Amino acid sequence: MAAIPPFERFYLEQREIVLGFLRKRLARDAAEDAFQETFLRALRAYDRLEHGEHLRAWVLTIAVRIAIDTGRRTRPTAHELPELQVVDGRPAYAEIEHLADRLPPTERAAVVLRYGYDLAYDDIATALGSSPEAARQAASSGIRRLRAQTESPPGGTS
Amino acid sequence: MNVTTELDRRFRDAAAAENLLDVGFDVVDSPIGPLLVAATGRGLCRVWFKPDPEQQLDSLARTFGPRVLRSHASVEGAHRQLDEYFAGSRESFELDVDLGVAAPFARHVLKELSRVPYGQTTTYGALAARVGAPSAARAVGTVMNRNPIPIVLPCHRVVGANGSLTGYAGGLDVKERLLRLEGAML
Numbered sequence: 001m002a003a004i005p006p007f008e009r010f011y012l013e014q015r016e017i018v019l020g021f022l023r024k025r026l027a028r029d030a031a032e033d034a035f036q037e038t039f040l041r042a043l044r045a046y047d048r049l050e051h052g053e054h055l056r057a058w059v060l061t062i063a064v065r066i067a068i069d070t071g072r073r074t075r076p077t078a079h080e081l082p083e084l085q086v087v088d089g090r091p092a093y094a095e096i097e098h099l100a101d102r103l104p105p106t107e108r109a110a111v112v113l114r115y116g117y118d119l120a121y122d123d124i125a126t127a128l129g130s131s132p133e134a135a136r137q138a139a140s141s142g143i144r145r146l147r148a149q150t151e152s153p154p155g156g157t158s
Numbered sequence: 159m160n161v162t163t164e165l166d167r168r169f170r171d172a173a174a175a176e177n178l179l180d181v182g183f184d185v186v187d188s189p190i191g192p193l194l195v196a197a198t199g200r201g202l203c204r205v206w207f208k209p210d211p212e213q214q215l216d217s218l219a220r221t222f223g224p225r226v227l228r229s230h231a232s233v234e235g236a237h238r239q240l241d242e243y244f245a246g247s248r249e250s251f252e253l254d255v256d257l258g259v260a261a262p263f264a265r266h267v268l269k270e271l272s273r274v275p276y277g278q279t280t281t282y283g284a285l286a287a288r289v290g291a292p293s294a295a296r297a298v299g300t301v302m303n304r305n306p307i308p309i310v311l312p313c314h315r316v317v318g319a320n321g322s323l324t325g326y327a328g329g330l331d332v333k334e335r336l337l338r339l340e341g342a343m344l
Contacts, residue, residue: 005219005224006218006226007179007224007225007226007227008183008211008215008228016160016161019160019161032165035165035169036168036169036172039173040169040173040176040178043173043178043179043227044178046224046225047180047223047224049224
């Protein structure tokens with residue numbers, strides 16, 4: 001298990017990618033507010049982390065939640081908050097959001113970024129520091145795991 | 159996608175203002191070179207002569223907790239008082255200190271050390287006697303050697319029995335320079 005780095009190092013390593021992610025999703029001022037809130041929230045939780053694995057995925061899931069909350073508060077345009085509908089058999093994110101917390105961190109981040117935020121696998125790969133193929137696998141194994149946890153599979157075959 | 163200086167500072171200031179840090183630190187300039195200065199919520203906890211964040215941040219995290227963040231606000235008071243000291247306008251520091259996990263003997267010695275007046279020197283043996291352990295000059299030397307808050311806790315004022323400067327974490331030239339700044343007899 002990787003040791004938990006001093007917060008300063010974590011922040012320097014992740015801040016650009018977090019801001020980049022938020023700027024894609026939100027208007028400039030909202031993205032900067034969300035950036036600050038993301039790292040304050042990470043700081044509040046930081047001394048409860050049990051290890052230093054998957055920190056990028058962890059902070060991006062925080063950023064995703066804040067971006068979604070910001071989007072809800074500000075009645076976003078379709079561009080800022082993609083429709084969370086069943087499309088091409090993909091799960092409606094609202095149906096799985098409460099379950100995603102149970103997933104391993106990388107899978108959770110991949111699922112949240114793919115289905116909650118409709119990011120392309122290239123972007124998710126950048127976020128996770130992996131290849132697009134690894135990101136796709138993480139998202140699909142996360143979804144399989146979620147399906148196994150639910151009686152009626154999210155998205156279904158309708 | 160760059161985090162601007164202003165956005166960066168906003169976050170750091172907010173983190174300090176909300177008391178979310180185990181340790182706030184900054185690297186400040188001084189006439190004897192840059193200093194890494196760090197403080198917890200309880201007080202000043204470290205001064206390093208040769209800033210080496212790669213290694214020193216790990217040390218801070220191990221001792222005080224992982225929420226270590228560069229934040230000038232956290233060390234503003236210490237920075238100001240150090241500036242005044244180097245300008246010759248301050249003879250004693252009015253700062254709370256946090257000695258962390260220091261052993262009782264070290265605490266006792268460092269507390270006694272803080273009473274050695276500006277511009278005066280004492281010896282390892284004399285300091286040992288003042289903590290009630292006159293034969294412990296060598297142990298006192300070890301505590302000086304590991305003093306976490308040099309300059310503010312004035313280990314530069316402690317010299318060998320024969321008046322030699324003996325040693326200093328910042329280098330003997332720095333020790334001599336601090337004593338000359340204070341007008342101590344060498």
